Amino acid sequence: MTHATENSSRPGDDRRADYIRIQDFSFYYGSKQALFDVTMDIPERQVTAFIGPSGCGKSTLLRNLNRMNDLIDGVRHEGDVLVNGESIYDPHIEVISLRKRIGMVFQKSNPFPKSIYENVVYPLRVAGQNTRSVLDETVERSLRGAALWDEAKDRLHESALSLSGGQMQRLCIARAIANRPEILLMDEPCSALDPIATVKVEELIHDLKREFTIVIVTHNMQQATRCSDRTALFYLGKLIEYADTQKIFSNPAQKQTEDYITGRFG
């Protein structure tokens, strides 16, 4: 593979190009194979987008990065995923601590039926952090990080369910970044949002990549062009093409890629 040559990281940059390394990864739901020998490196503190038609395996791969698929019955995998050089399937790794390192935002916003404040500090609370000042500071930082502070600062102790759809999704982002994970996984975070809320979340993603390595699954190719640095196209569980976003959308190497982005299938 020629990942290294395609890497966009400039010289002098301390960002690792193979921060997440996916090696010959196959995944099965029971007897149905969902991913076929995917191999790719995801660079540190950049936005990597997974695109592809429905059922192509992009969400499956994303959910494997923090082992959320473990919760599903009868799944198995082959190959390995390394984060910062360590296998996430290492039997000595506790899946709970892994998930603390890798935050996740879901397609449908899923705030807890608690106050805005408690939603944001939840990752800290489950990690045993109950110091008021730390929690307060985290709430402000996370809500500012998720561009929700101005709208929510006066109603921190109201139910999170009183927020609008877009605000709820940003609250979920704030929750995902509250415990300062290293990686942020986003599974179609804007699919249920209106265009204005989508723009806000996209701007947010742009800001967040300074601090986090972001992997985003999206249906929306415009979104991929707008906010990602690199793009991977999946089709029927296989990685078709993986390159800089600009290159994929302007000069794809594969015929299938071109067909997909010009709307001939998908």
Place this chain on the structure above:
Amino acid sequence: MDPTLETDTTDRRRFETGRMTLLIDRVMTWLIRCGGVLVVTVVFGIFLFILFQVFPLFQAARVHELKTVQLPQKKFTILGVDEWGAKPFLVEPDGNLLFVDYASGQVSEIPVDFGGGPAHEITAAGINKREQKLIVGTADGKYALVSPGYKSSTGEGKNEVTASPTATKFSDIGIPGARILDIAYGDSGSQKLVVALQDADGKKSVSAQLLKRKRSLLGAGSAEVATAFDLTPFFSGQPRDILVPATGDAVIATTDEGEVIYLSLQADGGFQKVQTFQPFGDLADSRVALVDFLFGDVSLILAAETGENRVFSLFYPKGASVRTFGLTQEFPVLPGRPSYLVSTQRNKAFLIGAAREASLRFRTTTSVRWQELLPFTATKAVISGKYRRILFLDEQNRLHFYELNDPHPDSGWKALFGKIWYEGAPEKKWEWQSTGGSDDFEPKYSLVPLIFGTLKGTLYAMLFAVPIALLAALYTSQFLDPNLRGVIKPTMEIMASLPSVVLGFLAAIYIAPLVEHRIPSLMLLAAGLPAAAALFGWFWSTLPIHLRKRIRPGTEWMVFLPILALLGSLLWSLGPAFESLAFVTTDPATGKKVADFRYWWPAVTGTPFDQRNSLVVGFMMGFAVIPIIFTIAEDALSNVPSALRTASMACGASRWQTAMRVVLPTASAGIFSALMIGLGRAVGETMIVVMATGNTPIMEWNIFSGMRTLSANIAVELPEAPHHGTLYRTLFFGALLLFLLTFFVNTVAEVLRQHLREKYKTV
């Protein structure tokens, strides 16, 4: 025709709803509406029916005049009546009886044959109500027993009462020739006690005669004087009124000084003064105007000159070995000196009147059943034996018949909920005892012990069931392997449909005798198993992750199960050893040291140990309630959107943290419903309680004693309750209470549930 138009109409018809669809929709709407209204009506109807059954319990007595009959102007010593109040009699000064027939209003004088001899002037008379016999005393110190000889014949729907009085010969008593002022007699069957108050030239004297019936081969012989007593020395003051209880073994007398003297006939044949007391000692005028026994002859109703009336009952005061009279009830004061005081042979009611005021009162509940200003001044009164008629004799010798309609004199709010001083009890208490061995038994209808029993049973059942059911639901829904969950849930649902009579039977026949001997084992289990589970959990979490990985999440219990079984049987068999270590006490029967919890518990706590106890009920009712709580709570927990669980997991929460912090609060409304439905089941549960509690209506929280619940009470007593009687209606009142209790619990539960649902609703 325009072809385009035709296409248009057919096209439009395409969108029309079919006639049949509309019709079915309309019919079904109506059917469902009718069904709903019907259900509401039926529930409301049941409520109304119960209310209708219960209402008479709280009604006051209704009394109205039936008839007035003018009697000849004579001075009558006493007014008596038959059971039905149909043919009352009055004793004339010459000893003859004047009968008044209610139906015809006819007054007829029937001469009484005292076995020949000269006529005597009757100066005093007493009635032994139990025997329906009369004792008359004469101006020259003689007495005779008179029986009115009532006979009733029922024919053509009418009840005809006829009377043919008979009498014994006159006998002497006390000081010969001295005028008898008051006379009373009691008859226990084997012996009669006659007591007379005489005026011997201005000096009052009290004499008694004990008559024994001689038995011969030819049958019952005549009564003969066995012993004569002079009771005068017992009196320091002037004796005034004399009473003898039906048992004929005691004398109660009042004096002009306001004292009551209680003499008792001892086994050795002599009289002894048991008690002297001043019932109105606290009043300015402490004299006793009137005195009478209440039905049963263990309570005295005393009236003061100034209108006070109080009840004194015989009971063993705390620590005492002799029964004495003590003040138990005090009634509202009447205006002025009472002129008559009579009790009934039906219940604990008495009729008292001062001037024109007449009042019907009831001992048990200290209630005034009826009080009215009569249009005449009554001098004598009597209540018929069946408690259906009241008769008054006024100053003009007119006899007034009144109808009395008071089917439930012993009921009311106070009887059902108040603390009451029952006859023979040393203090006020709440008690349920609806039937007794004799007619003069005072029924005790307090629902408080039953409500207490209901709450006690529910509490112990919930204590056992709630932790198990909720933890099981939490484990099954959040931790257990999903395949196993699919097996466990239906199994529990089958358990929920197990008839409670089977559980009750098991509890009474198998569990209760087993538990009785194994309390120490159960204690060890109760402490040991949860501790072992917690310890195992801790141990498991400290295991290196690659070891834990070998067991799939949700199947860890398979590792724990053998440990649990082993430990369980170990603790169970360690019970006797623990018992001999910790529960050594003295066997009250043999006086030897024994290791037996059944003796240890009463010795240490002072509360009894019964085989059928709350622990057994808690277990078995718990088993009835667990499946219900489990099923509903498990549903509620499983219905928490998986998005929330996933979100929590993605935040780095463990399964336990997710369960406790996200799933449990979100499912709280459903869990609360589960608890409330379980509570409702426990409150209304009948068969298990009937069979396994011993049904003792006691009021103590002791886990090793039984209880009686409202529902069990209905099941146990309704078959024996006379239709429309007080017990019958009181049981319905218990049903109403259950209805209201359930209604209240459900309403509160629903309000809280809505609140919780609002608070923890998910997107």
